[in-house]
Amino acid sequence: MDITVPDIGHFVDVPVIEVHVAAGDVVAAEDPLITLESDKATLDVPASAAGTVSEVAIRVGDRVSAGDLILRLDAAPAAGVSAAGVSAAAPVRERVTEDAAPAPVEPPGYGSPSGIYEVIEVTVPDIGHFVDVPVIEVQVAAGDVVASEDPLITLESDKATLDIPAPVAGTITTVRVAVGDHVSAGHVIADLRTGETVVPEPAAPEPAVPEPAALVQPRPTAPAAARQRSAPGDVAAEVLVLGAGPGGYTAAFRAADLGKKVVLVDRWPALGGVCLNVGCIPSKALLHAARVIAETKEMSEHGIVFGAPAIELGKLRAWKDGVVGRLTGGLAGLARQRKVTTIRGYGRFSSPHQLQVELADGGVTTVDFEQAIIAAGSEPLTLPFIPSSDPRVLDSTGALELGGVPERLLILGGGIIGLEMATVYHELGARVTIAELMDQLIPGADKDLISPLAKRVTRQYENIYLKTKVTNVEARPEGLVVSFDGPKAPATDTFDRMLVAVGRSPNGKAIGAENAGVTVNDRGYIPVDKQLRTSAAHIFAIGDIIGQPMLAHKAMHEGKVAAEVAAGKNSFFDARVIPSVAYTDPEVAWAGVTENEARAAGVTYGKGVFPWAASGRSLTLGRSEGLTKVLFDEVTGRAIGCGIVGPNAGDLIAEAALAIEMGADAADIGLTIHPHPTLSETVALAAEAFEGTITDLYLPRR
């Protein structure tokens, strides 16, 4: 129920000087909710009923008049509420009020609004004395849109032919029977997703004339609706997965675990996609090597002096390739154990239910599928004025191959990939220059998080040019002659190699999506709803190909949701946060709302900050520049964002992600005992700094 300001006589526009409750508080009738102060009086506005506050609509400083909304109250009496209004057991400010169901889907026009989906099992109705009747026709497939009363299957007993119609309109998500099966009343025929409007596939014929009302009847004279099919393919899949990166293999394995017959298609020889083969894993192996070199240098200043490292590039490369091989080999084993059929080749959709694959070792094969999950990922972006075919011009894949260590390396792009590669090549001995178009490294991240990293790399690298455009690159025998346009950059400079790390573009336009009725936007992304359905209801898309942030853990999470929905489960992608990490030195990590975003969205937030200069653990690691900050919503008190910079920030951010997902407030985090001395303490200490209970720092009283 809504609690509004009652009749307060002739007072209007009275300032709120105190708000006594927060979302989640349990109040008794007559408990004070807010205090108003006019020039004549101070008024407490009490609760008109007992209940739990679900939302507070005003803040200190707001001005209110009679009738204005103060808060919303779940009026149901809370069990165990004491006379004082707060149950000893009732968790104050800990109740998660959001429903598990996610907010309505955007963008408008694709998929269906989420939250109204319901998957029902369609069963064989009462068919009189018939039992164990053979199915002689299955008239629908997964993804088909059916009207109420459309025939789904046909049974034939020795006495009659019976059509079993759909009880309601919707989309078939799974067909559970096949021709030749024997069924009786109650046998599950199909799963049907109801409550949505799906545009039928363009190739589908007009639906059959609806049958009369009776559930079971003699075979209709009009032929039942049948989906137009191309000639049968070479391989049949209940679920086809295109692309075996983290999104694709996760989806394939989950679908197989849920009983689906899965075919997984990828053009590369090893499963694992960009992440395992040319992304997350090889880069982290090389970053570990870089960290070891950096630590030996750092310890030299503290009494343990190492000589300059002798770097055997061949061995380092082999070790990195070995790590990749071990993981991709493991995936191949997992696919075999699950009986997932893998096909190596380049796939393009040729119709809504077929994929043509140009096999890697020659020839073409066609896969028929009931449902598909597109996980075809992304490619490095190239720029037209860059001579990409010159072997001295690298993308991230080329840089990870570790063909050699140039004397002077230009990195075009100061984002995560560019800076991780800068970390590696700097420690291996290259003189690194970074050119970044924006006014900050890792544009978009909060400046205070980037600043410790920027300070360190400014000391280490040859040049960092911000607000700088590379306007031309000329490949000459003596080197790559690069033209710059920026406040601190020279007009031209010559480099031995250059890494282009200006972003990645999705592969949506290269898979024949239009033949399957899947909409792809101008930039090559595939729009999806919160169940990862594309504009074709039986085809899902996940991972880099559906949009930012391009991160492996996002792709994996989406892969699970898509596979579960394809298997008839009512799953949604409704994560509150997707953490991001730059594995630079120091690492930078954040989850949830950044301060930049909070300010732009007008969110009233407070923050607790803990500088690592006061962390015992950080100092014992020889580092003091780190920082942990946690943002809290001033209205609900809950953690909404966290940013960490310092060694191992990428591991630490997981706690913040959990806290945000769980709706934790500062007391939840601060009162959780963290082991000492660890970097993890800094998360609790930042929460304590927000609460004002911290003793490890002296903060003047608020």
Ligand SMILES: Cc1cc2nc3c(=O)[nH]c(=O)nc-3n(C[C@H](O)[C@H](O)[C@H](O)COP(=O)(O)OP(=O)(O)OC[C@H]3O[C@@H](n4cnc5c(N)ncnc54)[C@H](O)[C@@H]3O)c2cc1C
């Ligand atoms: C250098 C680098 C470092 C990175 N580090 C991290 C990191 O530390 N953490 C992190 O979370 N993310 C990282 N990423 C990003 C991460 O790799 C991607 O977000 C992730 O791989 C996306 O997964 P995906 O399943 O969407 O697609 P991808 O991994 O891109 O896989 C797509 C697969 O589809 C295949 N394919 C594409 N088109 C076709 C076709 N038509 N037919 C057949 N096969 C096709 C490709 O061969 C590929 O195997 C990094 C990326 C790079 C480049």
